[in-house]
Amino acid sequence: MNHNKPITSVTDERAPDAVSSVVVASLPWAFTQNHPLSTSEFISEAKRRGFDFDMSGLRELYRRNLVVPFVYIGPRQAVPIPAPVESEPPSHGTWQTELRHARDRGRLIDLATERFRPRLRFERQEKDPRHWRNGLLYSKYQVLALPELRSVLEGRQYRRRNEQIVSWLPEPHQFVLERTTKLRQIAIMLTALEARYLPKLDPEWLHLVNTDEQEWVRYRDSFDPIAMAQLLQYPAEQAGQDAEWLLLRASNIDPVGRSWSQVVRRAPRKAWKELKDAALLAIDYREAAELLLLFYEELAQRGQAEELPAIPDNAWHPLKERLSYRHNTLDQNLMDLGISPHPRVVLAVEGDTEQVHAPLVWKALGYPDAPELMRLLKLGSVDRDLEKVAALAAAPLVGGEIGGPEGWWLIKPPTRLLVAVDPEGQFGTPAKVARVRAKIIEEIKAVLKAQGVVNAKADEIDELVEIRVWSASCYEVAHFSDEELADGIMAVHTTINGLTRDQLIEAIAAERRRRKDIKEVCSQWDYKPSKVQLAHALWPTLEGKIQRRLADPTAPVPEIAEVVYEAYIIAQRWRYLSFVLGSDGTPES
Numbered sequence: 001m002n003h004n005k006p007i008t009s010v011t012d013e014r015a016p017d018a019v020s021s022v023v024v025a026s027l028p029w030a031f032t033q034n035h036p037l038s039t040s041e042f043i044s045e046a047k048r049r050g051f052d053f054d055m056s057g058l059r060e061l062y063r064r065n066l067v068v069p070f071v072y073i074g075p076r077q078a079v080p081i082p083a084p085v086e087s088e089p090p091s092h093g094t095w096q097t098e099l100r101h102a103r104d105r106g107r108l109i110d111l112a113t114e115r116f117r118p119r120l121r122f123e124r125q126e127k128d129p130r131h132w133r134n135g136l137l138y139s140k141y142q143v144l145a146l147p148e149l150r151s152v153l154e155g156r157q158y159r160r161r162n163e164q165i166v167s168w169l170p171e172p173h174q175f176v177l178e179r180t181t182k183l184r185q186i187a188i189m190l191t192a193l194e195a196r197y198l199p200k201l202d203p204e205w206l207h208l209v210n211t212d213e214q215e216w217v218r219y220r221d222s223f224d225p226i227a228m229a230q231l232l233q234y235p236a237e238q239a240g241q242d243a244e245w246l247l248l249r250a251s252n253i254d255p256v257g258r259s260w261s262q263v264v265r266r267a268p269r270k271a272w273k274e275l276k277d278a279a280l281l282a283i284d285y286r287e288a289a290e291l292l293l294l295f296y297e298e299l300a301q302r303g304q305a306e307e308l309p310a311i312p313d314n315a316w317h318p319l320k321e322r323l324s325y326r327h328n329t330l331d332q333n334l335m336d337l338g339i340s341p342h343p344r345v346v347l348a349v350e351g352d353t354e355q356v357h358a359p360l361v362w363k364a365l366g367y368p369d370a371p372e373l374m375r376l377l378k379l380g381s382v383d384r385d386l387e388k389v390a391a392l393a394a395a396p397l398v399g400g401e402i403g404g405p406e407g408w409w410l411i412k413p414p415t416r417l418l419v420a421v422d423p424e425g426q427f428g429t430p431a432k433v434a435r436v437r438a439k440i441i442e443e444i445k446a447v448l449k450a451q452g453v454v455n456a457k458a459d460e461i462d463e464l465v466e467i468r469v470w471s472a473s474c475y476e477v478a479h480f481s482d483e484e485l486a487d488g489i490m491a492v493h494t495t496i497n498g499l500t501r502d503q504l505i506e507a508i509a510a511e512r513r514r515r516k517d518i519k520e521v522c523s524q525w526d527y528k529p530s531k532v533q534l535a536h537a538l539w540p541t542l543e544g545k546i547q548r549r550l551a552d553p554t555a556p557v558p559e560i561a562e563v564v565y566e567a568y569i570i571a572q573r574w575r576y577l578s579f580v581l582g583s584d585g586t587p588e589s
Contacts, residue, residue, distance in 0.1 A: 019234075020110040021070050021071050021139075021188050021191075022109065024191050025071045025099060025103065026082045028087065028088040028219075029196075029219055030191060030192070031096055032088065032096075032195050032210050033195055033199065033208075033209045033210070034139075034209075035096050036070065036095045036137040037095075037137065037138040037139070038133075038137065038138075039058055039122055039134060039136050042058065042142070042143075043055070045140070046143065048280060049146055049280050049284075050276070051146045053153065055122045056123070056164075056167045058122055059120075059167075060156075060167050062120075064169050064171070064172055065116070065177065066152065066177070069111055069136040069137060070137055070142060070187070070188075070191070071099070071108045071109065071111075072109040072110075072111050072120070073098060073102040073137065074102070074107045075107070077107055078106060078108070078109050079108065080106055081105060085104075089210045089215060090210070092210045098135075139190070139191045141187035142187045143284055144186065144246075144285065145180045147249070147281060148179045148180050148183065149180075151173070151176065152172045152176060153169070155169065156169055186292075189232055189234050189239070190292070192228065192232055193291050195219065196223045196228075196295075197290075197294040197295060198287075198291060201269065201287065201323065203324060205268075225295060225298045225302065226299065226302055229295075235305075239292045239296045239299070240293070240305065240308075242289075243296065243318075244289070244319070245318075246286075247286065247289045247321040248318050249285050250283075250285035250289070253278050253282055253285070255279055256282075259333070261282070261321075262328070263330075263333050266330055266333070286321060286322060289322055289323075290322055296308070311327075329399065332409070332412075342372065342415060343371065343375035344413055344414075344416070344574040345374045345415065345568075345570050346376075346415055346416070347376050347420065348419045349377070349420050349421070350421045350422055350475070351380075351422075351474075351475060353531055353534065354378075354475050354560065356532060356535035357538075357539065357542060357560055358564060359376060360539055360542075360543070361542070361558075361560050362374065364547070365550075365561065365564060365565065373571035373572070374571055377393065379421065386439075386440060387439050387442075388443065390417050390440040390444070391440070391443040391444055391447045394417040394444060394464045395464075396414055396448065396581050397411040398452070398453055399411045401452075407581050407582040408453055408583075414464060414574060416465070416466065417440070418468070418567055418570075419465075419466070420468045420469075420560070421467070421469055422474045423470060423473070424473070424474075433467050437465055441461055441462065441464075441465060444464060444465070445461065455583050456581050456583060460581060468559075470559055472512070472515075473512065473514075474517040475560070476518040478559055479538075479545075479559065479560060482509045485508050485518060485538075486501055486504045486505045486508055487501075487537075487541075488534050489504060489522070489529055491537040492529045492530060493522075493525075493529040495526075497525040497526065507521050519531075546558060546561050
């Protein structure tokens, strides 16, 4: 492979006696992973890729030597009968069965090696028996030629022949003929190689058709890439050049762009079936290139070629288009597109009431139902050790170093930990809050150090953690009046321990003056009201306050609404950005 110049040539440097499609169709395991396509099936595959023609149009493509059937099953022996196949999976499908039957009797014909047969029929006639077949079979890889047909199909005309309207195509340009000839030869190579390499297209999975793993492993172990290259007259150098050319074509025709393409390539093969038009063709080209590159790499391991070159980080190269190329993690690809599932904000609240209210406030403020923006975390107690939880939620995951003193790429978007708690325990004073926050920051730095980061910018780390405390003794007291709390408790508690409404209001007021939690009001009751039920009972009151604020900018803002609003603003600001973690430039200690 010559990696010092771009691949722009379309001429085919193969020997004039390049291997026939009949030789490949006669190989053991041929067409086991992708069955041969009938004429109608090939037309359907072309239509999925945005090319619409009928049987007469397909016949014209054959007449013009643009897309010639892979093989033709003739009525009598035409070539020497090949040696019996010793081992291959059982035949599945009518066409595969007929192909093998014809193979074993020497009846397969490579139509590309002979003159156009005007009497070769593509379409069924009324007089034909029910089981009539035209014997024309295509390889799935012949769809690679479709983009080259656009200029010819644009000149398509329709003519009457024998009381039928049929397609007529103009004579193609020599450039188009060269391209389609090149792609037919590549399709022949791919058909020969697919049984060996297609099941391992994804290195993490084995995807088999018509066979089981044990049978395929035996075939894999018996496969000799050097012998195959000699049989196909297809050296590693040519395979590598063809692969890079296909990848260049994929990049040029892919309509989704490189960022989306990287995500599409990660999808399982079954998901590609939902693609169509140019997006599906781009995958076809990449799949074909990957098979050739896997073949090349196996030949290189046996000393038949140089190793593939190292792919440069900061420059485009055709090999960056291959299916197996993974410069970034999936999280990084999704982050670049702004669709990472990781939350941009984790809102940590203490109790049941806040846990119920926070998502309701989010909805009341009109924010979208998008888990990647904010995720809720219930602490359960202000005395809980937050350091490990905070590190899990907010510590950046580092991909690789950018280079020099610049910093590090992040694998996922940064997440801000926003803590909203009662002013008690370890959050009882501003000094205590500062100490807790400092411990969290140190834990985040420890997580970064384990990833090799010891000199990240301090202000960027500081931005990951914020702690807010309610202005009153507890969340409920900070958001509701004594009367509102009394009505909420009465809605969920049938006896209120024998108190009247006025007595309950006074009890709540007393705990407010003592700066105690609302739970102290009922600490001595026979049974205590459910905090979750109380939260739902109080919600209409809180919702009313939010609606008043939305209608009147001078109305008070509930503190939980301020916190949720802040979470939303941060999440939106960080939503569609890619991030790096900056370095402060100090040397590593």
